[in-house]
Amino acid sequence: MSSGGAGSAKPERGKAMSHRRGMNDRYAPVWMHLVAVVVILVFLAPFAWLAIASVTAPSDLLRRPLRWWPQHLDLSRWVNIFTGDANTPAGGFRSAMVNSAIVAAGTVALSVAVAVLGAYAVSRLRFRGRGITVLGFLSTYMIPPIAIVIPLYLILVQIGLLDNRLGLILVYSSFITPFVLWTLTNFFDALPREIDEAATIDGAGRMRILWQVLLPLAKPGLFSAILFATMLCWDEFLYALIFTSTPASKTIPVAVAEFSGKFATDFGLLSAGGLLAAIPPVVVALVFQRYVTAGLAAGGVKG
Amino acid sequence: MGHVTDSTAPATQSRTGSPANADPPHGPAGPRTSSSSSYSKRFRRTYGTSRRSGGLAALLLLPAAVVVFGLVTYPVLRTVWLSFNRVLSPMPTAPSEFVGFKNFINAFTDSDLIAATGHTIYFTLVSTAAEIVLGVLLGQLMAQKLRFRWLLRAAILLPWALPTVVSASMWRYLLNADYGPINALLTQLGIIGSYRSWLGTPTSAMNMIIIADVWKNTSIAAFFVLAGLAVIPNELREAASVDGAGAVRRFFSITLPLLRPVIMVVLVLRTIEAFKVFDIVYVMTRGGPSNGTQTVAVYAYQTAFSNQNFGYGSAIALLIVVVVLLLAVAYIRMLSTGGTADGGR
Amino acid sequence: MSEFVSQLNRRRFLLGAAGFGAAGLLAACSSGGTGTGGTGTSSTGSTGAGATSGGGSDLSGTITGLFMKQAGYSEDHINQMAASFTKLHPNVKVNTEFVAYEALHDKIVAAAPAGTYDLVFIDVIWPAEFATKGLIADITSRIPANWKTDVLQGALDSALYQGKFYGLPWLLDAKFFYYNKNLLTKAGVDPASVTTWDGVATAAKAIKDKAGVKYPLVWSWAQAEAVICDWALMTASFGGKLFDEKGQPAFTEGGAVQALEFMRKSIVDGITNPSSTQSLEDDVVKVFGAGDAAMGLNWSYMFAAANDPKQSTVAGQAVVTEVPNGGAGRISVNGSSALSITATSKNQDVAWEFAKYVSSLEVQTKYISDALPIWKSAYDDPAVIKTAPEFVPVAKKQFNDMTNRPQVVAYNAVSQKLQVAVQKALLGTVSPQQAMNDVKPDVEKLLAQ
Known part of the structure; x- marks a missing residue:
């Protein structure tokens, strides 16, 4: 160094x-x-150990004193994750990665699309009940999933979206949209109205102002909202636990929870899975880091 | 909400004023000044009358409303209904008995819930405080001109990228009483004499959960602080250092007050999340040993799901919503007043 | 592949341990007359009594079953069973879903109103709850008369509530006592002495002193159902009861308190690994498998796990026996599971036929590498015994001597209260007697609900 x-x-x-x-x-x-x-x-350090543990034989992980370097390389977890049958815990993790990525991308796309319009309305239009509207939206973000999971299950069955990625996307969007809407509202609020006014003089309509003027300026806010929303999806556990049951839709947290049941826990598999699970968000975060740090400040300072 | 505070104004100006600033400006113009207010008035008269915007606002908010409320309205109403009834089965045909506020009243005398609330408050206070203190320190560190700053930032970001269930499983393994690497490390370094059962007693288990939570969530606090530091004009600190203020005094008299809004955001976001804590407890201890780590969300889960006491479970869940909402409103209040106080030069 | 193999080995408690090839066993079984069509259970004589549809070809419909991961019959094998059932009944489709034990109960509850599943895997402690709340169907009239005599009582109990059947017995299990014979020998302990709990305590002290094992005993005493299983079986073997005949708490006196005192004392004396209060069944497998414990209680799956060189350093040293005697006998705890037909299933006939098929002697014998059959006759079948000569005779005796955890509607809530109370005693927060006295009113309140 x-x-x-x-x-x-x-x-x-x-x-x-x-x-x-x-x-x-x-x-x-x-x-x-x-x-x-x-x-x-x-x-x-914990990540370094995950990397080592993921290539150490199961019985070597149960040694006292623990050896910090594997005696011989055991790549079976990695091989299984990438080539194993989808019915095995390891092979199932592969589809869980795909499911998590699709659900996160779908949720973020849907939430951001509708939240941009809503945030514009809240930030730029004057109407009665503006404050209560935002709070009303936000309150769904605060409901513990446990409170509504059973009736929600019933609805998903009725619309045929149980154990289905689209079903998860819709459920996640219902609590992530308020979060994005709130964040974007704050960022739009930070942009002075004079910008809109100048654009209006130039003859731009409201939607054009939103798409071509405000949104590009609120990019940091947009990116940090996207990043946070992605993490919320990536993190969600209880809904996924109850609403998914096959490799067709199980997400990473559910798959990982199954690595450590009361009958069997493979520390090495857990380690490999943990490492893989961290990669996509880190890539997203590092790509957007510059915007995010700037965005956090702008969003954070406003109420 | 929407109340524009002035605290970003100087920052915005200073950033855009800096020619080599690579970050896109988030507020290209200065604060709303009185000079443009007459123009603003005209603008608002044209576009901003409440009647005309009301319709448009409704139209623009409609898609979001459909996405947000389309799916959850019935479940939420059902939960509210459940909370006033005694319902012991999930089946729609199951008998129910209207009990008024009994479920809510019971909640206030339920010794298990009171204990769980105590654990939740302890968890919330300690973890949030630790995350903020460490976040401020790490945020400061990240803002320094370091030779391998990208590595530092990436390292601090990593824990945040792990799903909570994954990080909780990882910590459960790291803390394993018989084969956990933490026991191995501490023993081999001679810090502890023999392997310990970190999750084996109530107090220790709760503190370990807090450590796991702090490890994961300090990242968020640190990055918020970093962002907050980015908008503090260097001129202010430099001026202070010319005045001969020491680093420590400079931190407490200048940096910290200016970070206040950011800290407030972290404080309340983390408080809300901490109060709802579920995943990490569910994975690491399931509320044990001897209920020592049971939190209100875990208790609500057990009541509604494992015990199928849906009425009471719903009531507890609604109480959680109320507490969290109150916290959120308080947060918004504090932000507005705090911001004005700091920004009103 | 090796991960997959080790997954299998966890279940393969007979073959993996006894070192028999799967092929040999399967050959032995199919010679018993499975292979061909008809309704699979013919040789047990069960078809005549309860079949609602004689031939089987007229059976049609799609059913979805919810099964458990990680233990018992493997996912592959259950899917194979479904495929061969579909071969017998071409108009039937069987979908299978698998979740970990931890998620099973909540999944059944959440899915019940929607009727997602026709068939669900239930633990022995759930019939009372699910039946009372209208989640699973009463199928008493479908159960063939001969089942009551041909199936082991422990398995039947997993589906019984107040004399009615709410499912088909499927998976028979109990806790067994395991010891490491090398460590016992090293400490000069006679294996015959660990047939009583006092003998176990004495042996543990000797092993601690002479064999260099710091904590000879390890248990699954985390705040979970596991701790109740251990406590319930010790209570029974000490001659006590958790609940009396009227279903009222009896755990404040006699064997229940003695058992708890024994458990606590083993921690105080330093013969029980203190990590036990955070351990589940798998932790016991790991500690025992690493040679860091000499004795422990666990389900049947530990026999293969502890003797599998891939995950255990003590392979070949693990001996399985009946649970030690506390004065009232070598009594274990019933850990069986059943397949229940959901109350909302629209294809109850198909679900019934499928469940009957997978619990038939033929199918259970065919997949004996996963689990022991529920049928009494299997335990005298030389082909079955040959698969694991050290295990089957022990299982035969133990399966006839098991205690049931109480069949009460609010079982989960009662169990949670007891888990906390037991843990308080184990951690020394209060005395065992005090812990039991304190929790009694809470339990009574739950029972009165």
Whole structure:
């Protein structure tokens, strides 16, 4: 790890940064770097162990004292996850990844599409009961799933969407839309009305203003809303547990919960699954990180 | 809601004022100033009369309303109905008996629920406090000019990317009393003499759940703080440092007050989530040992599902909604007032 | 592939352990006369009595069954059973779904109003609850008379509530006592001494001192049904009862308290692994399989798991016996399961025929690698005994000596209260007697509901 001090390794970059940061152009002191190293180790250590455990034979994981490096490589969990039959827990994880991805993408697409329109209305139009409308939407976000899971099950059966990804998308959208709507409203609120007014003078209609002016400006908000919504979908457990029962729609949390039942828990399989589950959101998050940090600030500071 | 606070205004200005700023501006113009207000009035007269926008607003909100309420309205009404009845079977034909507010009244004398509420409050307070303190520290660290900052940010982001069920399963394994790597590590380093049963006693189990929760959710707090720091004008801190304020004083007198709105957001978002905590407990301990980690959401689940006491379970669930809603309203209030106080220079 | 194999091995408690090839067994079974059509149960003579549809070809419809993952019959085998049933009845379609035990109860409850499933796998503790709440159908009139004599009582109990059948017995299980013979030998303990609970305690101390096993005993005493299973069987073997004949609490005195005192004392004496209060059945398999415990209670599946070299370092050392005696006998706890026809099923006839088929002696013998049959006659069948000579005779005796957990409507709620009370005693928060006294009013209140 490189130490602090004026950047000898990458002077160009340091220079570029100094333009942006004004006076604050020097690297942080050495001790700060050491702290950062410790933090990185603490956060990454569990993942490092997951990686090791995922290639260690089951009986080696049950050794005392534990050996921190596998005696011989056991790639069976990875092989099974990628090639196993869909009926096995490992093979089922593969379809769970696909299901989770489709459900998250579908939910986010649907929620964002309807929430953009709604957020525009709440932010830009004056109408009676505006505050209560937002709160009304938000309250569905606050209902614990346990409260409504049984009647919801009945409805899903009646519309033929039980154990079905579309069914999950509709259910998830019902509580993720309010969240996105609320977030986007805050971001739209942060954009001064003068923008709309200027565009109106130019002859743009409301929808054109929304699509071509406001939305591009609210990009950070939009991306952070997308990221948060994706994580909410990725994370959801109880609805998925009750509403899905075959590889056709089981999601990652359900599949992982089945890795650790009362009769059998394979630590290695759990580890491999955990690692895989973290990859998609991290990729999404890193891609959008720049927007997200900016977006969080704008959304966060507003009420 | 929608009450525009001034606290971002200087930040927005300073960011857009910086020529090399690569981030897209989220507020290209300054705050709403009085100079443009006459124009605004005309604008609102043209577009903003309540009658004309009302119809359009309804039209624009309709798709969202369909998506949100289309599926859940009946279930919610059913839950409300259930909460006033004694219902012991999920079957639609099952007998029900109207009991008025009895379910709600019982909730206030149910010793198990009271204990569960105590655990939930403990969990909420400790985990949220820890996440905020650590989040502020890590956010500060991430904002530093470090040589491998991307790695730091990626590392801090990772736990957040794990679904709660996965991270809870992972922690259950890491903390395993017989083969958990944490026991192995601490023993081999000589920190503990022998393997411990971390999830084997009520207090210890609750604290371990909190650690698992903090590990996962500090990320969110840290990134919120990082974002908050990004909009604090450097000029303010620099001015203070010219005045000779030490780093610690600078942090407490300048940075922290300006971070207040962001901290408030994290505080309330995390509080709401923590109060509803279910997955992590369900996976790590199922409420045990001896109910020491049972939370209100887990209790509601057991009451409604395992015990099929649907009326009472629904009542508890509704009480959770009420508490969470109150927290949310308080959050919005605090945000508006807090924001104005900070922003009103 | 190897993961898949080890999944199978978890279930294959007979073959995996005894080292017999599957092919040999299957050959032995099919010679018993399964292979061909007709209604599968003919050789047990059950067809004549209860069949609603004589031939079978007139049977038609689609049914969906909800089964359990991880233990008992494997997913592949259940699907094979469904396929061969469809061969017998071409107009029938059988869909199968599988969930982990933990999700099973809640899934059945959530699905009940919608009628998603025609057939559901139920635990022995659920008939009272599901029957009273109208989730599962009373099929007493369909049960052939000879079942009451030909099927082991423990299996029948898994479907019985107040004298009526709410399902077909399918999976027979009990907790067995396992010990590591090498560790016993190392400590100079005579295996004959671990046939009583006192003997177990004495042996454990010797093993701790002489064999270097820090905690010779490990149990599944987490806050879950598992702790009630262990406590219930010890209560019975100490001559006590959890509930009296009238269904009222009897756990504040006698064997129930003695059992709890024994359990607590084993922790205090340092012979029980303190992690037991957070352990489930699988943790017991792991600790025992790693050689870190010398003795423990578990379901039949542990026999294969502990003797499977892929997941156990003590393969070949695990011996299975009946549960030790506490004075009243070597009594285990009934852990059987049944297949219930849901009250909302529109194809109850098909569901019945399918359930009857999969619980028939032929099918159960064919898939004996997964589970032991419910039929008494199987335990005297040399072909069956040959599959696991160390296990089948033990199972035969133990399956005749099991206690049932109480058949009460609010069983889950009662069990949760008892789990907490038992754990309080185990953790030493209160004395065993006090814990039982404290929880009694709560349980009485639940029973009165």
